[in-house]
Amino acid sequence: MTSQSFNSADSSDFTYADAITMQDSSAPSSSSFLSEVIASSGGDHVNTASSAFLKPDPIQQAHGVYVTVHGHFYQPPRENPYLNSIERQPSASPFHDWNERIYHECYRPNAFARVLNDRGEVLGIVNNYEYLSFNIGPTLMSWLEQHDPETYQRILEADHKSCDRLNGHGNAIAQVYNHIIMPLASDRDKLTQIRWGKADFRARFGRDPEGMWLAETAVDQATLAALIAEGIKFIVLAPSQAQRCRPLPTTNEPDPYWIEVGGSQIDPIQPYRCYLNPASDPLSGSFPIATDRSYIDIFFYDGPISRDMGFNDVLSSSHHFVGRLGQAVRGDHRPAQLISVATDGETFGHHKGGTEKALAYAFVEEFPRHDWTVTNFAHYLSLNPPTWEVELKPVTAWSCSHGVDRWQEDCGCGGGGLWNQQWRRPLRDSLDWLRDQLVKVFEEQGRKLFRDPWKARDEYIRVMLDRSPANVNRFLSEHQCRKLTVGDRIDALRLLEMQRHTLLMYTSCGWFFDELSRPEGTQILRYAARALELAGDVAGVQLEKVFIKRLAAAPSNVEFFQNGAEVYRQLVIPAQISLEQVASHYAITSLFTPYARDQRLYCYSIHQMDYQIQRLGSLTLAVGQIQITSELVRETRHLVFAVLHLGGWDFHCCIQPFAGRRSYTQLRDSLFEAMAQASAARTILAMNRAFGNQSYSLQDLFAEERHRIMRLLSQETLTRLDQLYTQVYRDNYGVLMAFYRDALEVPQELQVAAEVAISHRALTALQSLERETSDFPFSNPEVCHSYLTELEAIATEAAHLHCPIKPPQIKQTLERLILRSLWNLLHNLNPDTIETDATWIDRLIALGTHFNLGLSLDRAQELYFRHLHGHILPDLTGTSGDRPSEAWMIAQLRPLLKLGKTLAIDLRGWSTD
Numbered sequence: 001m002t003s004q005s006f007n008s009a010d011s012s013d014f015t016y017a018d019a020i021t022m023q024d025s026s027a028p029s030s031s032s033f034l035s036e037v038i039a040s041s042g043g044d045h046v047n048t049a050s051s052a053f054l055k056p057d058p059i060q061q062a063h064g065v066y067v068t069v070h071g072h073f074y075q076p077p078r079e080n081p082y083l084n085s086i087e088r089q090p091s092a093s094p095f096h097d098w099n100e101r102i103y104h105e106c107y108r109p110n111a112f113a114r115v116l117n118d119r120g121e122v123l124g125i126v127n128n129y130e131y132l133s134f135n136i137g138p139t140l141m142s143w144l145e146q147h148d149p150e151t152y153q154r155i156l157e158a159d160h161k162s163c164d165r166l167n168g169h170g171n172a173i174a175q176v177y178n179h180i181i182m183p184l185a186s187d188r189d190k191l192t193q194i195r196w197g198k199a200d201f202r203a204r205f206g207r208d209p210e211g212m213w214l215a216e217t218a219v220d221q222a223t224l225a226a227l228i229a230e231g232i233k234f235i236v237l238a239p240s241q242a243q244r245c246r247p248l249p250t251t252n253e254p255d256p257y258w259i260e261v262g263g264s265q266i267d268p269i270q271p272y273r274c275y276l277n278p279a280s281d282p283l284s285g286s287f288p289i290a291t292d293r294s295y296i297d298i299f300f301y302d303g304p305i306s307r308d309m310g311f312n313d314v315l316s317s318s319h320h321f322v323g324r325l326g327q328a329v330r331g332d333h334r335p336a337q338l339i340s341v342a343t344d345g346e347t348f349g350h351h352k353g354g355t356e357k358a359l360a361y362a363f364v365e366e367f368p369r370h371d372w373t374v375t376n377f378a379h380y381l382s383l384n385p386p387t388w389e390v391e392l393k394p395v396t397a398w399s400c401s402h403g404v405d406r407w408q409e410d411c412g413c414g415g416g417g418l419w420n421q422q423w424r425r426p427l428r429d430s431l432d433w434l435r436d437q438l439v440k441v442f443e444e445q446g447r448k449l450f451r452d453p454w455k456a457r458d459e460y461i462r463v464m465l466d467r468s469p470a471n472v473n474r475f476l477s478e479h480q481c482r483k484l485t486v487g488d489r490i491d492a493l494r495l496l497e498m499q500r501h502t503l504l505m506y507t508s509c510g511w512f513f514d515e516l517s518r519p520e521g522t523q524i525l526r527y528a529a530r531a532l533e534l535a536g537d538v539a540g541v542q543l544e545k546v547f548i549k550r551l552a553a554a555p556s557n558v559e560f561f562q563n564g565a566e567v568y569r570q571l572v573i574p575a576q577i578s579l580e581q582v583a584s585h586y587a588i589t590s591l592f593t594p595y596a597r598d599q600r601l602y603c604y605s606i607h608q609m610d611y612q613i614q615r616l617g618s619l620t621l622a623v624g625q626i627q628i629t630s631e632l633v634r635e636t637r638h639l640v641f642a643v644l645h646l647g648g649w650d651f652h653c654c655i656q657p658f659a660g661r662r663s664y665t666q667l668r669d670s671l672f673e674a675m676a677q678a679s680a681a682r683t684i685l686a687m688n689r690a691f692g693n694q695s696y697s698l699q700d701l702f703a704e705e706r707h708r709i710m711r712l713l714s715q716e717t718l719t720r721l722d723q724l725y726t727q728v729y730r731d732n733y734g735v736l737m738a739f740y741r742d743a744l745e746v747p748q749e750l751q752v753a754a755e756v757a758i759s760h761r762a763l764t765a766l767q768s769l770e771r772e773t774s775d776f777p778f779s780n781p782e783v784c785h786s787y788l789t790e791l792e793a794i795a796t797e798a799a800h801l802h803c804p805i806k807p808p809q810i811k812q813t814l815e816r817l818i819l820r821s822l823w824n825l826l827h828n829l830n831p832d833t834i835e836t837d838a839t840w841i842d843r844l845i846a847l848g849t850h851f852n853l854g855l856s857l858d859r860a861q862e863l864y865f866r867h868l869h870g871h872i873l874p875d876l877t878g879t880s881g882d883r884p885s886e887a888w889m890i891a892q893l894r895p896l897l898k899l900g901k902t903l904a905i906d907l908r909g910w911s912t913d
Contacts, residue, residue: 058373059166062336062383065329066375067367069359070236070301071345072213073107074137075099076509077178078523081501081530082577084603084632086143087703089519094808099143103151106349106356107144111154112862113360121906125865126360129158130165133376134345135175135213138200145204159205162376169378174201174209174232177461180506181407183220183395184428186435189503190226192458198230199461210378211235215508218397218404224276227296234271234297234377236342238398242266242300245390248273262393268300269330269337271381272390297386299377301342302328309343315355318362322370338380339372399512407511414513419557423516426554427564431505433550434528437543438502441535442495449492451481460496467631491538493633498534501527515557516564522571525551525564529572534633577702579604579628579637580655584696586628587641587653589705591620592712602702605629609638610664614672618647621675621683623668625658640664642671642687646680649713651698654691722760729757736801755803762794762805762851766813773817776824777833788843795850804852811853818844822860825899826867829892838895842902861903868905872896 056063078086078099086097095101110132115124136144136155144152155172162171176182177196180189194212201209211234212227219237227235245266246256266272275295305324308314314324328339349356367374393403399413400406406413408428410421446453456479463475476489484492510524532544547568554564561567582604586595590611599606611624622643629636638658645651658664667690674686687695698706729736732750739746769787778784798805818841825837848855872893900907 065372066338067372068133068340070133070342073345075140076507077139102350106346108151109349110356111151113356117906121904123906127158129155130161131363131374133171135173137175166379171376173211175213179215179508181218181508182223183404194230195458196461203465216397220395228294236299239264239266239300239303241396243391243393268302271297271299271386272388273386274298274390301340306341315358318358318366322366419514423554430550441539450479457499490635494534494538498531501531517561517567525572583639583655584653585701587643603631620645653696654687656691725753725756728753754801758798758803763807765790814848835895838899
């Protein structure tokens with residue numbers, strides 16, 4: 001969840017931690033008594049083989065201080081269940097949605113973290129994922145793979161490099177698939193969550209996971225049993241989740257004393273072994289594990305330091321961070337110790353801006369200076385297996401002091417103001433009821449299609465990762481119990497999608513906050529609605545009315561909704577989408593977008609079989625037939641549409657099933673005949689006669705596309721306004737200057753006219769410049785330079801008249817121009833033009849400064865830095881193989897170094913004199 005979800009983890013145990021801190025200020029993260037006991041018991045494990053004069057290699061042998069910084073990177077699934085895509089979220093503005101916003105603030109900056117000098121210039125670029133221990137939720141990883149392959153690849157590359165550095169133990173660990181609270185999940189759902197998490201991890205990182213992150217670190221005996229059954233070696237928990245610990249029994253000491261550590265007093269400097277006793281918990285018998293002392297190893301992060309990372313200024317600088325970690329280092333001469341901290345990965349850059357830089361410098365400079373080894377849990381476990389065992393409290397999580405009641409009861413966690421969470425239990429009970437009903441549907445219908453329905457569900461992750469027809473066919477062929485018809489195959493996929501949405505409806509975020517009608521609660525109800533719909537499609541069962549009735553018992557804090565039933569009616573049902581609505585979307589948008597014969601629209605494939613359009617005055621009529629296929633369940637419909645645009649915002653669209661070529665031809669001809677009479681009323685009457693009274697309008701479009709068309713329809717008006725404001729500005733330019741010259745308040749009407757006119761001129765000139773510079777070298781350099789000169793003059797004019805340049809397209813376009821120009825310069829170095837090319841980029845950057853756009857030059861910096869170290873330095877040192885002449889290098893370097901300074905790259909020590 002958020003940093004709050006993590007940092008509130010130990011809030012209930014704060015008095016314990018405070019007491020520990022007061023007892024031993026030099027070791028604020030654990031009990032001094034327990035620390036001494038561990039140190040003394042661990043003496044037998046000191047490696048005496050190494051020579052006192054030969055320092056052991058800490059990568060190969062446990063020696064010295066190790067540091068693990070774990071980031072739990074996660075975003076809940078936010079996709080519209082019908083579109084399989086995230087729609088615009090206004091609260092994330094100016095970004096499209098919260099995934100995109102946090103990506104810009106956190107995920108990408110950590111892949112390209114800056115190490116800066118005292119002047120703010122880039123000394124180095126560090127991939128923090130190479131040094132962080134991390135888990136990234138599968139739903140977030142799939143989003144990253146789709147929206148920024150470069151960052152996605154940097155994360156995968158980081159894990160591979162950490163494997164190379166740490167004896168095959170990578171930094172990445174897996175996560176239960178979609179953040180379900182495991183102690184509250186059914187036994188089957190526990191296994192599927194783990195298996196999906198493992199399979200997703202294996203597909204991305206190319207190896208099996210050694211550890212797994214549990215949602216909210218929620219754990220109980222049955223969860224441990226499932227993890228052990230699936231071969232997970234270790235997990236990470238909060239110190240508040242431990243009950244007691246002791247040294248592992250030995251021959252000399254077969255029954256050591258247990259030490260109570262229930263107040264977050266467990267010492268986190270080492271791993272612990274947790275044995276599972278199946279007889280102690282009846283649920284654990286559901287999992288096929290050995291009963292002879294099966295175990296899983298557990299790391300407990302340092303609670304106080306981890307909490308300080310989220311709530312205090314520990315991450316404000318690497319110096320502060322290292323100083324705080326240093327307080328946990330023991331001075332008792334033990335051979336090795338681990339300082340491990342954990343927090344939401346979004347802390348690094350999103351919750352605390354710029355902290356990825358402090359991390360980067362700590363990893364590459366501060367930690368080595370202190371002779372600390374940066375490691376991960378798997379590597380440390382391989383060097384230093386547990387010598388102590390631990391017993392956990394029965395049911396716990398890191399962000400609730402009441403076990404896991406935050407996700408089922410009105411426990412007070414996550415409450416805000418006077419609001420209560422009495423809705424949590426009815427919501428949980430309603431979803432559990434629905435899950436059990438859907439299990440009956442799945443088993444009854446699934447037995448007709450699959451050899452083993454539950455095995456098919458567990459392996460459905462293969463289809464979720466690759467929905468290509470070939471892969472879907474392979475999957476169905478492997479799991480079918482007989483040869484499936486086309487209808488059978490659709491039903492098989494419907495059943496599996498039903499189960500996928502059943503699991504998604506348990507995503508923990510739905511209960512985390514204080515109100516059911518928040519986006520998180522609404523989202524899990526939308527998954528429930530989709531599961532209900534799919535069950536009805538396959539088995540004909542009607543469960544929605546009973547489900548809504550059950551939701552009525554969940555009281556909302558918002559008077560408008562009153563209860564969960566109204567939340568469902570007001571926010572969930574209107575969001576449901578039929579194939580007819582997808583077809584209407586296609587039909588209306590086809591008036592503005594020339595679609596190819598085969599078109600993809602969200603998660604639907606559309607094959608255009610016929611399409612004709614006619615315009616008459618202000619009327620536009622399009623008639624067509626399409627074949628639309630859901631890429632998720634492979635359901636196909638052959639539909640006919642007619643859409644009439646009456647001008648402005650008025651659309652009338654009708655859909656019906658294809659009834660044959662003759663029928664379609666007659667329908668199409670009759671509509672165009674009515675249209676020929678130039679009467680909107682006659683055309684609509686003919687459409688209603690042919691299609692019936694149900695119709696779709698602009699309001700029925702998916703929000704994203706509706707907004708695009710609204711902007712298009714407004715463009716003509718906006719163009720006229722731009723012309724009007726420009727004329728007002730030109731006519732009154734002298735008056736405006738007089739007001740500014742005499743320091744008088746400028747009339748608002750004139751100031752607005754100036755701002756609109758100047759911004760419009762700037763955008764028009766910049767768009768023209770982008771078109772002219774699409775090729776390199778420029779086909780018409782004189783025109784390009786004239787546009788740039790015009791833009792510089794506009795910037796001067798805007799400054800004189802105090803006019804801000806507001807359109808976001810200007811900033812985005814200029815950033816693209818700079819990056820493209822830099823790429824062209826670096827990959828097409830020409831001694832005759834290099835100075836001119838570098839000056840061109842300097843002028844573009846200066847233009848952004850003059851316009852006060854706050855340009856982001858991150859990608860340009862990364863490109864320059866990569867080229868500097870990948871090409872320029874090898875050329876200078878003669879390691880590139882084909883070294884240019886000294887004269888050429890000097891001619892090349894001078895303008896390049898000047899450009900590097902403009903890009904804020906540290907180039908001290910370089911000289912061409």
